[in-house]
Amino acid sequence: MNAIAFHPAADGADVGEWLMRDTAAFSERANTIWQNSSAPEGDHPYRRKYGLGEDLVWVYGKPGxxxxxxxxxxxxxxxxxxxxxxxxxxxxxxxNEDGDERDIWLRGDSEYVGAYARFGACKTDTVLVTWSFSDGASLFAATPYCVAVPENPACVGIVAATLASAHRTTRVVVCSDEVSRTAAEVAARMIGAPLVTPSADNGSYRYESFVHLHQQMGADALCVLVDSADVPKSNVSTDGAPTDIAPWPLESPDINELVATVKQTVRRFSVLTDVQSFVVALWIIVSHVMDLMPFSPILGLYSPTKGCGKTTVLGVLRLLVYRPIVAANLTPAYLYHIIARWMPTMLIDEGDTFVHKNSDLTGIINSGHTRISGFVGKMNNGQPKTHPVFCGKVLAMIGRPPATIYHRSIPIHLRRKLSNETVEPLYYANEAEFAQLKSKIVRWAIDNRSAIEKARPPRLRVADSRMADNFVPLLSVASLGGEELLDRVLICTET
Structure with missing residues (x-):
C-alpha cells in the first residue's frame, strides 16, 4: 500500500469523532484512514502472534x-x-505486547449486510471466503488466491453469494474451522462451492485454524488442502432423506427473470422446444410450492423410443426441483414411506416397465393428483391406515402411460436429437451454477408463499376440465409475473 501524506485529522485527534461527524462522507474519510495506514514493525504483536509476513496487515501509524x-x-x-x-x-x-486483542468498530451504514474485507486484487480464478481475519491473512500468504473476510461471520453465505453472482467464472471456496463447519456447509452448498477445513480427510492432522495449520505444516500443505477441496455432498443424507438447499441470502429474484433463467438452463442440455422448455421451467418452480397447490400435475416425459433424452432431462430436474428422489421400479410401500416423511418430488424413470402392470402403483400416482383427496387407504396388520400420496411427480417412459395417468399429466413429448442439433453434455455441467439457481428458486418460493396462496388465476378455456386442473399450479406461479407471463402459459396449451 502506498500511503499518502494528506490526513484531515490532526495527530492525537479523536479519529472516531472525525469519522462519524459526517456519515455521508464516512466512506471517503475511512478511505483516507486506510490509505494513510502503514506496514507495522516486524515485531508488531499481531504479526508475531499469527506469524504473518510483510504486506498482510496495516496499522494506524499516527497518534490518535x-x-x-x-x-x-x-x-x-x-x-x-x-x-x-x-x-x-x-x-x-x-x-497489547502479549498479543491480546480487542476490536473497535466504526460503521457508516448500519443497515447494509454482507460487507467484507479483502486480501488481494479481484481475480477471476479463485476466491477464498473465511470467517476469521487472521485466517484470511494466513490463507492469502500461503496460497496464490485472494481472500474475502465477512464483517459479520453470520454473513458468510451472503458474501459467498455476492462473489458468485459478481464473478460467474470465479471458483469460490468456503474456508471454515470445525466449530463453524455446519454453517459453512450450508453456505457452500448454496452456491455449489468447495468447502475446506484445517484438517486432512485421512486424519493425519487437525488444527484449530488455518493460521495454526500454516505455522505447523507450511504453505504447501495449505495450498494442497485448498486446491483439493470438494463441494459438500448434497444429494441425500445418511438416512436417504433429500437434503434441502439454503435459500439465496440476497434479494428475491423477479419471477419473470427466474423463469427465463431456468428455461435457458433446461434448453442448454436438451432439444426441447421453446414451449416445452418454458413449461418444464415453470413446473420446476412449482415443485417448490407444490404443497400449496390444489393439484399436482405429473410432468410426463414421454418418448416414442429410447435415446430421446429422458435421462438427461431427469438429470436437469434432479438438480433443480424440490427434494428430488430418483427412483425406478418402485413399490407401493416405498412410495407411501417417502411421501409421508418428506413430501419429495418423485423422479420416476422407466415407467414403461411397471405402470401398465401394477395397478397399485397406478392408483397411487392417480390419487396423488388432487391435494384434498391425495390419500390411499390400506389395511396394515389388520388396522386401517391412510397414506398421503400428494407430491410432485415426474414420470419418464417410452410410449404413453394408461389414460388415467396421461390425463393427469402435462405431457412433454420427446424426440431424438437431429444431426445438426447440438446441446451441452450434462456430465460437464457446473453444479455450482445449478446450486445457485436452485437457491434462488428456494428464495423466491419462501418469499412468495402468501401471494401464491392468494393467487386466483383464470382457468383455461378448454373442454377438458382435467387439463384445466393440470395447469392451475403453473398459472398460479405465472400470475405473480404479470399478464405477459400468464399469456405465455395460455399459449402453451394451444400448441
Whole structure:
C-alpha cells in the first residue's frame, strides 16, 4: 500500500469523532484512514502472534484515539460494500505486547449486510471466503488466491453469494474451522462451492485454524488442502432423506427473470422446444410450492423410443426441483414411506416397465393428483391406515402411460436429437451454477408463499376440465409475473 501524506485529522485527534461527524462522507474519510495506514514493525504483536509476513496487515501509524482509546499501531481493517470500493465500516484491532486483542468498530451504514474485507486484487480464478481475519491473512500468504473476510461471520453465505453472482467464472471456496463447519456447509452448498477445513480427510492432522495449520505444516500443505477441496455432498443424507438447499441470502429474484433463467438452463442440455422448455421451467418452480397447490400435475416425459433424452432431462430436474428422489421400479410401500416423511418430488424413470402392470402403483400416482383427496387407504396388520400420496411427480417412459395417468399429466413429448442439433453434455455441467439457481428458486418460493396462496388465476378455456386442473399450479406461479407471463402459459396449451 502506498500511503499518502494528506490526513484531515490532526495527530492525537479523536479519529472516531472525525469519522462519524459526517456519515455521508464516512466512506471517503475511512478511505483516507486506510490509505494513510502503514506496514507495522516486524515485531508488531499481531504479526508475531499469527506469524504473518510483510504486506498482510496495516496499522494506524499516527497518534490518535477512538472514544478515548489509543489506536496508534492498531491494525486497520476496511470492510467494503460488495464488489464496490465503498468502505462500509472500519475495524481497529488493538493489540497489547502479549498479543491480546480487542476490536473497535466504526460503521457508516448500519443497515447494509454482507460487507467484507479483502486480501488481494479481484481475480477471476479463485476466491477464498473465511470467517476469521487472521485466517484470511494466513490463507492469502500461503496460497496464490485472494481472500474475502465477512464483517459479520453470520454473513458468510451472503458474501459467498455476492462473489458468485459478481464473478460467474470465479471458483469460490468456503474456508471454515470445525466449530463453524455446519454453517459453512450450508453456505457452500448454496452456491455449489468447495468447502475446506484445517484438517486432512485421512486424519493425519487437525488444527484449530488455518493460521495454526500454516505455522505447523507450511504453505504447501495449505495450498494442497485448498486446491483439493470438494463441494459438500448434497444429494441425500445418511438416512436417504433429500437434503434441502439454503435459500439465496440476497434479494428475491423477479419471477419473470427466474423463469427465463431456468428455461435457458433446461434448453442448454436438451432439444426441447421453446414451449416445452418454458413449461418444464415453470413446473420446476412449482415443485417448490407444490404443497400449496390444489393439484399436482405429473410432468410426463414421454418418448416414442429410447435415446430421446429422458435421462438427461431427469438429470436437469434432479438438480433443480424440490427434494428430488430418483427412483425406478418402485413399490407401493416405498412410495407411501417417502411421501409421508418428506413430501419429495418423485423422479420416476422407466415407467414403461411397471405402470401398465401394477395397478397399485397406478392408483397411487392417480390419487396423488388432487391435494384434498391425495390419500390411499390400506389395511396394515389388520388396522386401517391412510397414506398421503400428494407430491410432485415426474414420470419418464417410452410410449404413453394408461389414460388415467396421461390425463393427469402435462405431457412433454420427446424426440431424438437431429444431426445438426447440438446441446451441452450434462456430465460437464457446473453444479455450482445449478446450486445457485436452485437457491434462488428456494428464495423466491419462501418469499412468495402468501401471494401464491392468494393467487386466483383464470382457468383455461378448454373442454377438458382435467387439463384445466393440470395447469392451475403453473398459472398460479405465472400470475405473480404479470399478464405477459400468464399469456405465455395460455399459449402453451394451444400448441
Amino acid at each position: 484515539f477512538v472514544n478515548g482509546e489509543d489506536i496508534q499501531n492498531a491494525v486497520v481493517v476496511p470492510y467494503f460494500k460488495g464488489s464496490t470500493n465503498e468502505i462500509i465500516s472500519l475495524r481497529f484491532i488493538v493489540t
